[in-house]
Amino acid sequence: MRIAIVGAGYVGLVTAACLAHLGHRVTCLDIDAARVARLRIGDLPVHEPGLDELVAEGLSNGHLDFAGEYAAIAGSDLAIVCVGTLDPAEEWDGEVVRATVRDLAHDPRLPRWIVIRSTLLPGTARSIAAETRAIDGSVRIAHNPEFTREASAVADFLAPDRIVIGIDAPAADAGGDSLAMALRDAYAPLDAPMVVTDLTSAETIKVASNVFLAAKVTFANEIARLAAATGADAQAVVDGMGLDTRIGRSFLSPGPGFGGSCFPSQARALPLLARRHGVQTPLMDAIWPSNVSQADWLIDGLERAAGRPVAGMRVALLGLTFKAGTDDLRESPAIRLGQALQARGADVAAYDPLALAAGLAMLDAAASEGAEGAEGAEGAEGAEGEAAACRGADAVVIATEWPQFRYLDWAAIAPTMRGRIVVDGRAVVDAPAATAAGLRVIALGVEAAGAALRAVG
Numbered sequence: 001m002r003i004a005i006v007g008a009g010y011v012g013l014v015t016a017a018c019l020a021h022l023g024h025r026v027t028c029l030d031i032d033a034a035r036v037a038r039l040r041i042g043d044l045p046v047h048e049p050g051l052d053e054l055v056a057e058g059l060s061n062g063h064l065d066f067a068g069e070y071a072a073i074a075g076s077d078l079a080i081v082c083v084g085t086l087d088p089a090e091e092w093d094g095e096v097v098r099a100t101v102r103d104l105a106h107d108p109r110l111p112r113w114i115v116i117r118s119t120l121l122p123g124t125a126r127s128i129a130a131e132t133r134a135i136d137g138s139v140r141i142a143h144n145p146e147f148t149r150e151a152s153a154v155a156d157f158l159a160p161d162r163i164v165i166g167i168d169a170p171a172a173d174a175g176g177d178s179l180a181m182a183l184r185d186a187y188a189p190l191d192a193p194m195v196v197t198d199l200t201s202a203e204t205i206k207v208a209s210n211v212f213l214a215a216k217v218t219f220a221n222e223i224a225r226l227a228a229a230t231g232a233d234a235q236a237v238v239d240g241m242g243l244d245t246r247i248g249r250s251f252l253s254p255g256p257g258f259g260g261s262c263f264p265s266q267a268r269a270l271p272l273l274a275r276r277h278g279v280q281t282p283l284m285d286a287i288w289p290s291n292v293s294q295a296d297w298l299i300d301g302l303e304r305a306a307g308r309p310v311a312g313m314r315v316a317l318l319g320l321t322f323k324a325g326t327d328d329l330r331e332s333p334a335i336r337l338g339q340a341l342q343a344r345g346a347d348v349a350a351y352d353p354l355a356l357a358a359g360l361a362m363l364d365a366a367a368s369e370g371a372e373g374a375e376g377a378e379g380a381e382g383a384e385g386e387a388a389a390c391r392g393a394d395a396v397v398i399a400t401e402w403p404q405f406r407y408l409d410w411a412a413i414a415p416t417m418r419g420r421i422v423v424d425g426r427a428v429v430d431a432p433a434a435t436a437a438g439l440r441v442i443a444l445g446v447e448a449a450g451a452a453l454r455a456v457g
């Protein structure tokens with residue numbers, strides 16, 4: 001099949017490279033000429049495990065190419081739109097997607113089957129379809145949301161739990177639709193269960209799945225707070241809950257709160273959409289405020305353990321990205337933690353293996369702009385490694401679950417520190433090794449060895 005991908009961002013590149021890998025002939029289009037030039041020589045603008053290899057494979061076997069002009073995708077069977085979803089004001093009106101679909105619809109040489117892969121708030125695709133029909137009645141719109149996670153997007157794409165196809169027809173008619181059949185063919189090598197439905201249901205499956213997972217993480221975070229207060233072991237609790245196959249263990253790991261480009265914006269947008277429809281969603285309304293309060297809860301635990309406020313403390317912040325394996329800092333809980341520490345008057349020395357410079361710039365910008373929570377704060381200091389960040393620190397805060405943080409040489413680090421406290425926000429610290437080195441590990445509100453501080457939360 002000849003497939004055009006519009007937008008060579010994160011989602012577009014993964015989709016293009018993986019569809020080329022499945023044997024399709026893929027042209028990936030982007031308006032950024034410099035980006036296209038780099039991509040043509042296999043130079044990727046995003047960090048994603050396995051993606052470089054697939055792009056190189058597609059470029060060398062001729063299944064994948066990159067272009068800057070719409071003319072390059074004339075004759076493709078379908079166009080998959082993967083452009084950005086959010087405008088800077090986070091309006092979620094799908095305007096960028098809408099404009100792209102409009103451009104495609106206006107040119108009859110371009111594919112008449114237009115598949116939107118960008119995330120849309122429920123109801124958006126239907127209105128785009130109506131607008132497009134008015135431009136050219138032969139254009140058909142589908143919505144095919146993606147469920148890949150950053151840092152494992154290639155693996156997720158190639159082994160999906162399900163493929164969702166929304167069609168601009170009533171759900172009952174969607175199954176036998178020619179556009180739905182073409183998409184089934186495109187994904188046939190993946191052999192995954194398919195849900196074929198109407199546009200709004202497909203949009204809702206996507207956003208509701210993300211917000212549900214965000215709620216699950218938030219529930220685990222609140223259980224960790226309760227466990228710290230009652231003396232239960234939060235890890236044992238989530239492990240025990242997760243063994244119930246109706247609950248499942250995934251997305252039940254407590255931490256500093258969720259971040260990234262998807263969960264936060266959608267956890268805020270879905271309840272707002274409900275309100276616009278006059279629908280009450282008290283459960284969904286609570287997710288985001290609870291999530292942002294997790295950073296303060298972790299710092300409260302640090303202050304209780306230290307027996308003093310963090311003001312004037314030097315705190316080593318290890319990890320800045322929103323999770324391990326990515327250089328993405330968007331809405332990172334580690335940055336929220338850094339800003340909250342700065343706002344309470346701590347001096348932050350930060351380290352991240354992939355995104356230190358950009359992360360520091362975010363902490364500095366928040367401080368200088370007096371961003372909410374960071375008013376009057378100093379900028380953060382960057383360290384060239386974990387040991388350098390910890391040198392002279394009164395406390396260490398682990399904010400991202402980088403695998404190397406599991407193997408830190410606490411025996412070497414501890415003597416260089418001024419204080420004794422390690423706040424493990426990601427349950428990655430080797431607590432026996434750290435305590436043997438004379439440190440006190442506060443893992444999600446609970447001191448690891450010794451019962452003295454079991455009720456710090």
Ligand code: UGA
Pocket residue numbers: 119146147148149150151210213217250251252253254255256257258259260261262263322323333
């Ligand atoms: C998320 C979804 O998982 C994907 O299915 C979806 O396709 C994607 O959004 C999207 O809409 O594009 P992603 O943003 O890459 O993927 O990140 P996740 O791996 O889902 O993690 C989100 C946040 O939750 C991270 O900050 C992570 O550290 C946190 N998290 C996750 C926890 O705190 N605990 C957990 O148990 C799991």
